[in-house]
Amino acid sequence: MKEQGRLKIFFGYAAGVGKTYAMLDEAQTLYKNGYDVWIGYLDPNVGPETKQLMRGLPILPLKVMEPAGISSALTEHGNREDTGTAGGKTKNTEFDLDAALERKPKLILVDELAHTNAAGGRNKKRYQDIEELLNAGIDVFTTVNIQHLESLKDIVQDITKVYEKETIPDYIFDQADKVKLIDIEPDELIRRLEANGIMPSNAEEAADGNFFTKENLKLLREITMRKAADRISHNNQNENLTSDKAANIKLMVCISGSPSSARCIRWTARTAEAFHAPWVAVYVENTHRDKMSEEEKGHLQDNLELAEQLGAETVTLNGYDIAATIAHYAKLTGITNIVVGKSRNKRTVRSRFEPDLEDMLISLLHNVEIHIIPDSDHIKFYRQPKKKKPINSFYLSWIDTFKTIVLLVLATILSLGLKYMNIENTSIMYILSVVVISRVTSGYIYGTVASFLSVLLFSYIFTQPYYAFDFFNHDNLITLIVMLLTALITSALTTRIKAQAEYAVEREQQTEVLYEINKKLLVTRGLENIIAISNEYLTKIFRASVIFYAKDPITGARGILEQVDEDTEAPLLQSPKESKVAHWVFLNQKVAGAGTDTFSDAKAYYMPIIFQGNVLGVLGISYFNEALKNQNNRALLRRIASQIAIALERQRLSDKQRLILVETEKEKMRSNLLRAISHDLRTPLTGILGASQTILENDDTLSPDIKKQLITNIREDSQWLIRVVENLLS
Numbered sequence: 001m002k003e004q005g006r007l008k009i010f011f012g013y014a015a016g017v018g019k020t021y022a023m024l025d026e027a028q029t030l031y032k033n034g035y036d037v038w039i040g041y042l043d044p045n046v047g048p049e050t051k052q053l054m055r056g057l058p059i060l061p062l063k064v065m066e067p068a069g070i071s072s073a074l075t076e077h078g079n080r081e082d083t084g085t086a087g088g089k090t091k092n093t094e095f096d097l098d099a100a101l102e103r104k105p106k107l108i109l110v111d112e113l114a115h116t117n118a119a120g121g122r123n124k125k126r127y128q129d130i131e132e133l134l135n136a137g138i139d140v141f142t143t144v145n146i147q148h149l150e151s152l153k154d155i156v157q158d159i160t161k162v163y164e165k166e167t168i169p170d171y172i173f174d175q176a177d178k179v180k181l182i183d184i185e186p187d188e189l190i191r192r193l194e195a196n197g198i199m200p201s202n203a204e205e206a207a208d209g210n211f212f213t214k215e216n217l218k219l220l221r222e223i224t225m226r227k228a229a230d231r232i233s234h235n236n237q238n239e240n241l242t243s244d245k246a247a248n249i250k251l252m253v254c255i256s257g258s259p260s261s262a263r264c265i266r267w268t269a270r271t272a273e274a275f276h277a278p279w280v281a282v283y284v285e286n287t288h289r290d291k292m293s294e295e296e297k298g299h300l301q302d303n304l305e306l307a308e309q310l311g312a313e314t315v316t317l318n319g320y321d322i323a324a325t326i327a328h329y330a331k332l333t334g335i336t337n338i339v340v341g342k343s344r345n346k347r348t349v350r351s352r353f354e355p356d357l358e359d360m361l362i363s364l365l366h367n368v369e370i371h372i373i374p375d376s377d378h379i380k381f382y383r384q385p386k387k388k389k390p391i392n393s394f395y396l397s398w399i400d401t402f403k404t405i406v407l408l409v410l411a412t413i414l415s416l417g418l419k420y421m422n423i424e425n426t427s428i429m430y431i432l433s434v435v436v437i438s439r440v441t442s443g444y445i446y447g448t449v450a451s452f453l454s455v456l457l458f459s460y461i462f463t464q465p466y467y468a469f470d471f472f473n474h475d476n477l478i479t480l481i482v483m484l485l486t487a488l489i490t491s492a493l494t495t496r497i498k499a500q501a502e503y504a505v506e507r508e509q510q511t512e513v514l515y516e517i518n519k520k521l522l523v524t525r526g527l528e529n530i531i532a533i534s535n536e537y538l539t540k541i542f543r544a545s546v547i548f549y550a551k552d553p554i555t556g557a558r559g560i561l562e563q564v565d566e567d568t569e570a571p572l573l574q575s576p577k578e579s580k581v582a583h584w585v586f587l588n589q590k591v592a593g594a595g596t597d598t599f600s601d602a603k604a605y606y607m608p609i610i611f612q613g614n615v616l617g618v619l620g621i622s623y624f625n626e627a628l629k630n631q632n633n634r635a636l637l638r639r640i641a642s643q644i645a646i647a648l649e650r651q652r653l654s655d656k657q658r659l660i661l662v663e664t665e666k667e668k669m670r671s672n673l674l675r676a677i678s679h680d681l682r683t684p685l686t687g688i689l690g691a692s693q694t695i696l697e698n699d700d701t702l703s704p705d706i707k708k709q710l711i712t713n714i715r716e717d718s719q720w721l722i723r724v725v726e727n728l729l730s
Contacts (some may be wrong), residue, residue: 005134006177009113010143013224014217016193019143019182020046020111024053027109027141031057036106041095043111060103063096065118092118097129100138107139114148114166122584124597127168135588146224149173150310151269154262159219160211169309170269174231181228186217230274249277253307253339254326254357256283257296260341260375261303267373268339269310281307281314282329284322285503304631316632318503320496323360330365339371400441404450407433407440412457419462427462430454431486438494447494510636513541517640521647528560530651531617534644535562538621541640542633545570545622547604550648552586553579559620567624572603581606582618589615594623607637611645616652619644680724684717691717 010019020043031037039059094117100108110133115126123129130140147156150167157163173179184192190212253268255261265281272279283304292300304314319325330338340358358370411433418429434454438447520533531548538546545567551557559582563570572578581599585592585606593602604620605628619641627633691710695702702710 003137005136005138005140007130007134007140007142007172007175008178008180009173009176010141010180010182011146011173011224011228012143012182013146013220014189014212015145016189017182017184019145021050021053022180022182023109023111023141023143024050024057027057027107028053030107038100038103038105038108040100040108040110041112042109057109060096060099060108062093063099065092065094065120094118094121095126095129097122097132100133101136104136104138107141108133109141111143113142113144113172114168116166122599124600125168127172128598131172132584132588144168144173146220146227149227150306151266151273152223152227154266155223156220160216162211170273171311174273179228179231181224183221183225186214186221189217190214249275249336250334251277251279251337251339252326252330252333252335253279253281253312254284254341255281255300255303255307256341257292257300257303258341259299259302261299262306263375264339264341264373265303265307265310265312267371269312271337271339271371272311279312280333280335281312282317282326283315284317284319284325286318286320286322286499301629301631314631314635316635318500318507320500323357323364327361327364330368335368337369337371338365339373342372342374397442400446403440404437404446407437408450408453408457411454412461415458415462427458430458431490435490435494438490438492439498447492513537513636514639514643518643521643524647525651525654527648527651527655530644530647531560532562534619534640534647535560538562538619538637538640539564541636542621542625542627544625544627545573545604547573547578547582547620549579549582549586549618549620551617552583554583554586559618564622567622569603569624570622573620573622578603578620582620585618586615593620595626595628607641609641609645609648611649616645616648677724677728681721684721687717688714 010023012019024042027037027039037057039054039057041060041062042054095110110126110130113127113130117123117126117129123132130142133140146152147160147162147164148167149170151170153164153167193212251268251272253261253264255265268279268281271277281304283300307314315329317325317329326338329335338361340361342356342358358372361368361370408430411429415429431454434447434450437450441447517533517537520537521530524530524533527550531550535546535548538544539562543564543566545561545563547559547561549557549559553559559574559579561570561574581593581602581604584599585608589608589610590598591605591607592598593604593606594600595605599606603624604622606618606620608615609617609619619637621628621637623629628637691714695707695710699707
């Protein structure tokens with residue numbers, strides 16, 4: 001098994017504390033002791049003392065990212081300075097990952113772990129570059145500040161009032177082999193920055209004079225020390241105690257399309273880490289799902305990805321009653337703590353009269369702790385969502401409008417027919433029409449409008465005085481109110497049942513798909529047949545082209561492509577550029593390609609097929625229709641991939657068993673052959689041995705004729721043996 005590189009992080013509470021200096025100082029010591037150390041990237045704004053420590057260490061040339069997206073490597077060691085402009089556009093220099101992997105030093109120094117790479121690179125973030133270095137067996141030294149940890153982003157933001165865009169997932173920090181805390185007094189740091197005139201590398205830190213205040217630095221220093229102490233405590237804890245604690249606590253965070261849900265996710269991640277407990281992020285789809293704006297859908301997708309990035313299991317549930325759905329899931333899965341967000345204001349009249357989600361959860365779950373995380377009113381980057389137009393919220397369409405008018409007219413005609421036959425209960429026809437309208441139209445608006453129109457029509461045509469509105473007639477008022485309420489309730493219930501039925505059909509279809517795939521894979525034998533079945537079903541489900549790599553393309557293996565007619569660029573999935581992405585997925589056992597932060601310019605979304613830590617293949621789904629942009633579709637793909645993994649593993653074990661059987665049969669045939677020829681070999685050998693022994697022991701007493709006969713027997717037996725051996729070898 002390939003040896004994994006070791007990661008050491010030099011950890012500080014702000015820019016300028018000396019992380020890069022400490023990293024270079026330790027690297028110089030190793031280099032003087034014969035260690036193969038290279039500098040991959042250093043912050044160009046370091047002080048003169050730090051630059052002095054760079055002397056003598058070999059420097060890997062940087063990659064120049066051209067404005068047009070074409071990159072080239074600098075060849076001089078003086079590459080840390082400004083590379084100039086081209087066509088009026090500034091060139092960006094980045095760490096050259098490919099050169100580092102080709103050079104493969106024992107240790108490489110890469111500054112600024114949380115850095116976002118320039119467009120055109122393979123990975124979006126530098127920590128992804130470092131993960132590739134570690135997977136290649138290269139040790140890495142790097143630096144990071146406390147504000148760059150994703151789970152602590154909100155806390156630091158509340159202190160400094162600065163929004164940090166560049167963050168790393170906490171698992172990078174947690175899985176580091178060593179973390180070295182670099183610490184100085186805040187007063188000393190301020191004096192150092194003022195004396196040297198060093199501008200921090202983070203432009204937003206430098207732009208905001210409130211960041212480097214003594215009070216802020218003291219708080220950041222405290223958080224940093226606490227984070228380092230938590231890491232030491234976690235590493236020293238007994239594994240059995242950790243397991244017992246994890247078994248007793250399980251957290252759940254409720255998320256939505258609000259950007260403030262990210263705050264709840266980070267709080268839950270920090271709490272789960274502190275208690276070493278599992279946690280799950282839950283989103284409940286209800287009838288309001290289709291009314292979400294594109295901005296809200298984007299926030300929801302970001303929140304689900306953030307939860308997965310921080311180590312949560314993401315679950316999407318269906319149900320009209322959000323609180324009841326969450327409570328039912330919590331009881332089934334043994335949730336002990338639930339985290340929900342709390343809005344500081346109620347934005348609609350309806351919401352003022354509804355109980356809060358946390359109150360409903362408290363009443364439904366008596367033994368579960370509810371943690372309420374308030375929204376932050378002073379977040380600078382948050383913008384109130386735009387007011388949605390009625391046409392988007394209520395799904396107005398000419399077809400649904402036409403259906404409503406036709407059904408109301410039909411109900412009126414039938415009611416007139418009933419009146420003509422002296423049947424007085426004509427209001428039932430209008431209530432029936434409201435039910436039908438709610439069933440055949442989208443949303444609540446048509447059922448609600450039909451309820452009011454049916455009451456108006458009934459009052460105008462079928463109540464006295466006829467063909468006039470008289471709402472204040474005591475005889476008609478109660479009838480009209482009851483009819484209106486009945487129509488409204490019936491409309492709402494019909495619409496709700498329709499939405500729940502649609503969700504149930506959607507889930508049933510997914511379950512049916514998984515069942516069909518599982519049933520097909522169970523009876524399918526042969527690697528080619530398994531791949532063909534998988535590609536066939538995946539193209540039907542996602543309506544996109546699929547390519548399947550059963551072996552790493554670096555070995556020369558080509559992916560098996562299944563193309564849909566609408567995807568004209570499907571042949572590009574077999575290009576060397578796409579094969580490179582599949583090779584990366586084989587090596588790193590992570591998703592890559594379109595819709596991810598790695599090889600985001602690829603034409604397909606690539607997912608490894610993993611079983612017990614071994615990559616059995618790689619699936620590539622074309623991104624031309626962006627079907628996998630939806631988190632539900634990605635979850636479905638993961639479930640399908642697990643079924644395919646089981647089938648591939650079963651086929652691998654079957655092939656292995658077949659080889660064992662063949663080897664066993666060969667061994668059995670060899671044993672039978674040896675037993676069959678052993679008698680034929682022993683007989684002449686015994687004759688040769690006896691004749692030769694007789695001649696040697698009785699040479700003086702044997703007559704010449706007997707000697708000649710014995711020698712002749714030896715020759716004949718030897719000739720027979722030669723023929724037998726020749727027959728066996730031929």
